[in-house]
Amino acid sequence: MSVLLEMKNIHKVYPNGTAASRGVDLQIYEGEIHALVGENGAGKSTLMKMLFGLEMPTSGTILYKGEPIALSGPRDAIKYGLGMVHQHFMLVPSLTVSENIVLGEEPKQGPLSLFRDRGTEEKQIAQLMATYGLKVEPQAKVETIPVGQKQRVEILKVLYRGARIIILDEPTAVLTPQETDELFDSIKALVAEGYTIIFITHKLREVMEISDRVTVLKAGKTITTLMTKATNPEEISRLMVGREVLFRVNKRPAEPKDAVLSVKDLQAADDKGAPALRGVSLEIRAGEVLGIAGVEGNGQTELVETITGLRRSTGGQIRYLGEELAGRSAGRIRAMKVGHVPEDRQTAGASLTSTIAENLILDHYRNPAFRRGPFLNARKIKEFARTMMQIFDVRAAHEQVAAGSLSGGNLQKVVIARELSKNPKLLIVSQPTRGVDIGAIEFIHSEIIKRRDGGAAVMVVSAELSEVMALSDRIAVMYEGEIVAVLDNTEALTEEEIGRYMLGLGTKTEHPERKEQEAI
């Protein structure tokens, strides 16, 4: 087989200093199914964006049939037959299936005609559907068809535009097992016709089932490319979670005291109403860090939101220092000394058009100490903001600078400063260092550990397994809305072991009713 597409030593550094790719090599053979696996944040999406022309690499080359090419937009990508099926569908809900497929490329009745040639259109679409088993009712409105069919429309759209290399970004994430099987049949039909497939996923079962070769990415680097037949899920998962230590935290052993938070059989639904938490139970004691590991989208977000009052629970208990949190508003919970660093600081964690000072006083503006008569005490606020900026090393000219002008790391320091400024008894930190420059990471980690040593109960949720391992005293692994394992973070604990639980390959919990079992 000949090399169709090649990426050589690709680097991508965002202006805020985040290095998303740090030396990626990828060779795609013509007519193969090439799986691309890696943890969240390993750089899969960035890589694909570069292939599809949405982002330009900072350095490195992309070769198409041996010739270097520059992709500066999706139009360039399609010129080389590259098509992408996004994880989040890009369809117009109010248009029909066939209108979506031809959108922008409608066959015309003549070269100068303004009218769609519906006959040709229908014929072409029917042929595509029949050849690859992608059956969808062409006249149905997209908003009325189920998710699996929407995905077929996406694939048809890409085929219609003449793509020969199809990138599928986590295509099975939204599919039922039945739909997944059908998708795989279509993929096989496509490959039989000479198409090349790049398949991004973190489900190892699928890698084994469908791919010819698999490339493992880790922390922005290509670790290796393997023949699928010559490897096994254990090896891949070991490579995926890797050994490279990105985070180093100096900390003493924890001295846990009484339980601060105790969650029992917690249930909640995601935004679409599907169950996201299926009976989560956990306990965090004063003076310890509980890490939540898991592939993103397994209920971590919903768990944090439910505890902090931003999402309604549908069952179970959240006991915090003897009080029930379920049913209380976010404001009440914040006032009970629960600190929460949200995963998305750009939208939920900060108001970018407000000043640093305004961001910092979120919990204090009702406090009489910050008042002067009916008004806010400007001097006190300024003093407070300056002190916080100094303690937390926020680098900005002054406290009246818009928060949005800060770098990722400095903005995160503002968020953390605010959440720590109320001396939380429970601190919940989601993705503490996502998109944060290296310099700030160490500082943020040491602040978290300082709070633990000061007697706070800390919960750390991170997609970076190495971060969870560096910070936590115990690690709970979430998989499909459940805690599948709770592990003591000892020297003996390996990333491979956690990785297995993360991928749903085994369970180990403290539930007496569940027997310890380990698969594979």
Added chain:
Amino acid sequence: MKSVKDIYLELSGIAIAVLLALACGFAVILATSSEPLTALSSLIIDPVTNPFNIGTVINKAVPLMLTGLALAVVFQAGVFSMGAEGQLYMGGFAGAIAGIYFDALPFWLHFVVIIGCAMAAGALYAAIAGLLKTYANANEIVTTLMLNFVAILTTSYFVNNVFKDPTSGGAARMAYLSPEVLLSKLIPGFSAHGGIVIALAAVVIVYLLLYKSPVGYELRLVGKNGKFATYGGISKNRVLLTSIMISGALAGLAGIVEILGIHGTFKENFSAGLGFDGIIIALLARNHPIGIVVASFFYAYIQVGAQTMQAGSDMPREVAVIIQVMLVLLVSAQGIFNFMKHNMRKKGGVV
């Protein structure tokens, strides 16, 4: 708060928009008038040459300032209420009724009651749109625009029927209020009435409310980033309702001040779009109370200039409308421009 440079940029942008709008007005005058110099001088110079005209500029600026403030408050909370006009009618109506029926009170208390009734009526009327938004998720632009018609036509019915002054003949109005409670001239011989004092006091109060009080902090936070406010435990619905009611109270105040200062009682169609002019004022002022003072005076100045021009030359006063429309166009285009600049900066950062 923004850096000095940003404020400077913003101000120069608005100044350019104002100058361009004026230039368009001048161009029309130069192109169509047979005596362009006379027309121009009567447009620009006459409003400020005699005390009577200056007083008229001030009187016209008063309701604009109040409706401008009313809209700035909701806009800062991210609510696009267009309902100041209707709230103004409701406020004026309630205030005038209080003026007629509580005549037995001592005049200072009577005055306070009139103002209080007007503001309360405006606030309560605004609350309808607020409640529809918070509980039924109804788009506030649609509801407030519709409620404007309801207010204007309802009050029109009442002044034509129930509360019509029997001595008014063909005019649809209520009985005139007792002169004691009307806003008197500030200086004898100078036409400006006491409304300007009320308007400027309102500017100061709204400024303090928005920028120095906890309520204002919440209000602006919800307007800037609702998700962040929710995360911080601020009830978005409560803030939305508060902001729209404060806005309604200010619009109601605008209505009653206009009645007490100019008309003497509630007359049918007495506003003729003050609530909508307020939208332009708030846009021009970028929702800032200080800017609203400047914008109201400028706007009033153009309107009076149009009148003096019509009286003093062959140009009709509608030239002022051209200038106003150009202003709206340019100022909103500037908003789009800023948005694009912002986006470009973001994109440029990535590439």
